[in-house]
Amino acid sequence: MTPLKPQTQEAPYHSITARQSLRWFITNTVGPPHLVGGIFASAFGTALDRPNEYGPHWGGFADRYGMRMTGVVTGNAIEASVGLMLREDPRYFRVQDRPFKARVGNVVRLTFVARRSDGSYGPAYARYMAIGGNNFLSNAWRVHSEANTHDALLRTAEGFAGRVAVNAFEDILARR
Numbered sequence: 001m002t003p004l005k006p007q008t009q010e011a012p013y014h015s016i017t018a019r020q021s022l023r024w025f026i027t028n029t030v031g032p033p034h035l036v037g038g039i040f041a042s043a044f045g046t047a048l049d050r051p052n053e054y055g056p057h058w059g060g061f062a063d064r065y066g067m068r069m070t071g072v073v074t075g076n077a078i079e080a081s082v083g084l085m086l087r088e089d090p091r092y093f094r095v096q097d098r099p100f101k102a103r104v105g106n107v108v109r110l111t112f113v114a115r116r117s118d119g120s121y122g123p124a125y126a127r128y129m130a131i132g133g134n135n136f137l138s139n140a141w142r143v144h145s146e147a148n149t150h151d152a153l154l155r156t157a158e159g160f161a162g163r164v165a166v167n168a169f170e171d172i173l174a175r176r
Helices: 018-030 032-048 058-086 100-112 125-140 149-174
Strands: 113-116 121-123
Touching: 018 032, 018 058, 032 058, 032 149, 058 125, 058 149, 100 113, 100 149, 113 125, 125 149
Parallel strands: none
Antiparallel strands: 113 121
Protein backbone atom coordinates (compact mmCIF):
# COMPACT_ATOMS: atom_id res chain seq x y z
CA MET A 1 0.00 0.00 0.00
CA THR A 2 1.09 3.51 -0.67
CA PRO A 3 1.08 6.14 2.08
CA LEU A 4 -1.85 8.49 2.32
CA LYS A 5 -1.58 11.69 0.32
CA PRO A 6 0.13 14.47 2.31
CA GLN A 7 -2.40 16.82 3.89
CA THR A 8 -2.27 20.56 4.43
CA GLN A 9 -4.06 22.58 7.07
CA GLU A 10 -5.28 25.03 4.46
CA ALA A 11 -7.14 22.42 2.37
CA PRO A 12 -10.78 21.60 3.14
CA TYR A 13 -10.78 18.92 5.82
CA HIS A 14 -12.31 15.49 5.29
CA SER A 15 -12.17 13.28 8.38
CA ILE A 16 -10.20 10.07 8.16
CA THR A 17 -12.13 6.95 7.17
CA ALA A 18 -11.66 3.47 8.64
CA ARG A 19 -9.94 2.38 5.40
CA GLN A 20 -7.58 5.38 5.51
CA SER A 21 -6.84 4.65 9.16
CA LEU A 22 -5.87 1.09 8.21
CA ARG A 23 -3.59 2.46 5.46
CA TRP A 24 -2.06 4.87 7.98
CA PHE A 25 -1.43 1.95 10.36
CA ILE A 26 0.20 -0.22 7.68
CA THR A 27 2.39 2.44 6.08
CA ASN A 28 3.46 3.88 9.45
CA THR A 29 4.34 0.41 10.69
CA VAL A 30 6.04 -1.29 7.74
CA GLY A 31 6.60 1.59 5.33
CA PRO A 32 10.20 2.04 4.14
CA PRO A 33 10.98 5.18 6.22
CA HIS A 34 9.80 3.45 9.40
CA LEU A 35 11.69 0.24 8.68
CA VAL A 36 14.87 2.21 7.94
CA GLY A 37 14.39 4.20 11.15
CA GLY A 38 14.31 0.89 13.01
CA ILE A 39 17.63 -0.09 11.46
CA PHE A 40 19.28 3.07 12.78
CA ALA A 41 17.70 2.75 16.23
CA SER A 42 18.68 -0.92 16.49
CA ALA A 43 22.22 -0.23 15.26
CA PHE A 44 22.58 2.51 17.86
CA GLY A 45 21.39 0.14 20.61
CA THR A 46 23.78 -2.53 19.36
CA ALA A 47 26.70 -0.10 19.31
CA LEU A 48 25.94 0.86 22.93
CA ASP A 49 25.08 -2.76 23.78
CA ARG A 50 21.87 -1.64 25.44
CA PRO A 51 20.28 -3.76 26.76
CA ASN A 52 23.34 -5.88 27.25
CA GLU A 53 21.34 -9.14 27.42
CA TYR A 54 21.07 -9.01 23.61
CA GLY A 55 24.80 -8.65 23.04
CA PRO A 56 26.87 -6.50 20.63
CA HIS A 57 26.48 -8.75 17.57
CA TRP A 58 24.11 -9.41 14.65
CA GLY A 59 21.85 -11.56 16.81
CA GLY A 60 21.58 -8.70 19.29
CA PHE A 61 20.80 -6.28 16.47
CA ALA A 62 18.00 -8.60 15.30
CA ASP A 63 16.62 -8.89 18.85
CA ARG A 64 16.60 -5.11 19.21
CA TYR A 65 14.95 -4.64 15.81
CA GLY A 66 12.28 -7.21 16.66
CA MET A 67 11.62 -5.63 20.06
CA ARG A 68 11.28 -2.22 18.43
CA MET A 69 8.81 -3.63 15.92
CA THR A 70 6.60 -5.06 18.67
CA GLY A 71 6.35 -1.58 20.16
CA VAL A 72 5.71 0.11 16.81
CA VAL A 73 2.98 -2.38 15.85
CA THR A 74 1.32 -2.19 19.27
CA GLY A 75 1.51 1.61 19.47
CA ASN A 76 0.24 2.20 15.94
CA ALA A 77 -2.59 -0.31 16.43
CA ILE A 78 -3.66 1.48 19.62
CA GLU A 79 -3.45 4.92 18.02
CA ALA A 80 -5.35 3.90 14.88
CA SER A 81 -8.12 2.00 16.67
CA VAL A 82 -8.62 4.29 19.66
CA GLY A 83 -8.30 7.27 17.31
CA LEU A 84 -11.20 5.96 15.24
CA MET A 85 -13.32 5.58 18.37
CA LEU A 86 -12.42 9.07 19.60
CA ARG A 87 -12.67 10.49 16.06
CA GLU A 88 -9.05 11.68 16.09
CA ASP A 89 -6.99 11.83 12.92
CA PRO A 90 -3.39 10.57 13.32
CA ARG A 91 -2.16 12.12 10.07
CA TYR A 92 0.30 15.00 9.92
CA PHE A 93 -1.14 18.23 8.44
CA ARG A 94 1.59 20.52 7.18
CA VAL A 95 1.33 24.28 6.80
CA GLN A 96 1.99 25.73 3.37
CA ASP A 97 4.11 28.74 2.50
CA ARG A 98 5.09 29.50 6.07
CA PRO A 99 8.48 30.50 7.49
CA PHE A 100 10.76 27.80 8.86
CA LYS A 101 9.98 28.69 12.49
CA ALA A 102 6.23 28.28 11.89
CA ARG A 103 6.79 24.91 10.19
CA VAL A 104 8.92 23.67 13.10
CA GLY A 105 6.23 24.86 15.52
CA ASN A 106 3.64 22.94 13.55
CA VAL A 107 5.79 19.78 13.59
CA VAL A 108 6.03 19.94 17.38
CA ARG A 109 2.41 21.00 17.92
CA LEU A 110 1.00 18.14 15.87
CA THR A 111 2.97 15.70 17.99
CA PHE A 112 0.65 16.49 20.88
CA VAL A 113 -2.62 17.46 19.18
CA ALA A 114 -4.75 15.71 16.59
CA ARG A 115 -7.43 16.84 14.20
CA ARG A 116 -11.03 16.03 15.16
CA SER A 117 -13.79 14.97 12.78
CA ASP A 118 -15.04 18.57 12.62
CA GLY A 119 -11.58 19.81 11.56
CA SER A 120 -10.70 21.38 14.92
CA TYR A 121 -7.63 20.38 16.93
CA GLY A 122 -7.48 18.94 20.43
CA PRO A 123 -5.26 16.80 22.63
CA ALA A 124 -4.16 13.62 20.85
CA TYR A 125 -5.55 11.27 23.51
CA ALA A 126 -5.22 8.18 21.29
CA ARG A 127 -1.54 9.02 20.70
CA TYR A 128 -0.93 9.53 24.42
CA MET A 129 -2.53 6.14 25.15
CA ALA A 130 -0.61 4.52 22.30
CA ILE A 131 2.85 5.80 23.11
CA GLY A 132 2.56 5.45 26.87
CA GLY A 133 0.49 2.28 26.78
CA ASN A 134 2.69 0.31 24.41
CA ASN A 135 5.83 1.20 26.36
CA PHE A 136 4.39 0.04 29.68
CA LEU A 137 2.69 -2.98 28.11
CA SER A 138 5.96 -4.07 26.50
CA ASN A 139 7.49 -4.44 29.97
CA ALA A 140 5.72 -7.82 29.95
CA TRP A 141 8.04 -9.19 27.23
CA ARG A 142 11.19 -7.12 27.57
CA VAL A 143 14.43 -8.31 29.12
CA HIS A 144 14.56 -7.83 32.88
CA SER A 145 17.03 -4.93 32.84
CA GLU A 146 14.63 -2.65 30.95
CA ALA A 147 11.24 -3.98 32.05
CA ASN A 148 10.59 -1.30 34.65
CA THR A 149 8.81 2.00 35.11
CA HIS A 150 11.93 4.14 34.63
CA ASP A 151 12.74 2.59 31.25
CA ALA A 152 9.07 2.65 30.17
CA LEU A 153 8.96 6.39 30.91
CA LEU A 154 12.21 6.89 28.99
CA ARG A 155 10.83 4.93 26.02
CA THR A 156 7.65 7.04 26.19
CA ALA A 157 9.69 10.26 25.96
CA GLU A 158 11.64 8.73 23.07
CA GLY A 159 8.31 7.83 21.43
CA PHE A 160 7.20 11.46 21.44
CA ALA A 161 10.62 12.55 20.15
CA GLY A 162 10.26 9.96 17.42
CA ARG A 163 6.86 11.40 16.49
CA VAL A 164 8.47 14.84 16.14
CA ALA A 165 11.02 13.26 13.78
CA VAL A 166 8.31 11.50 11.75
CA ASN A 167 6.33 14.75 11.44
CA ALA A 168 9.46 16.63 10.34
CA PHE A 169 10.26 13.92 7.79
CA GLU A 170 6.70 14.06 6.42
CA ASP A 171 6.89 17.85 6.23
CA ILE A 172 10.15 17.69 4.26
CA LEU A 173 8.94 14.95 1.91
CA ALA A 174 5.69 16.78 1.15
CA ARG A 175 7.62 19.84 -0.02
CA ARG A 176 9.51 17.92 -2.72
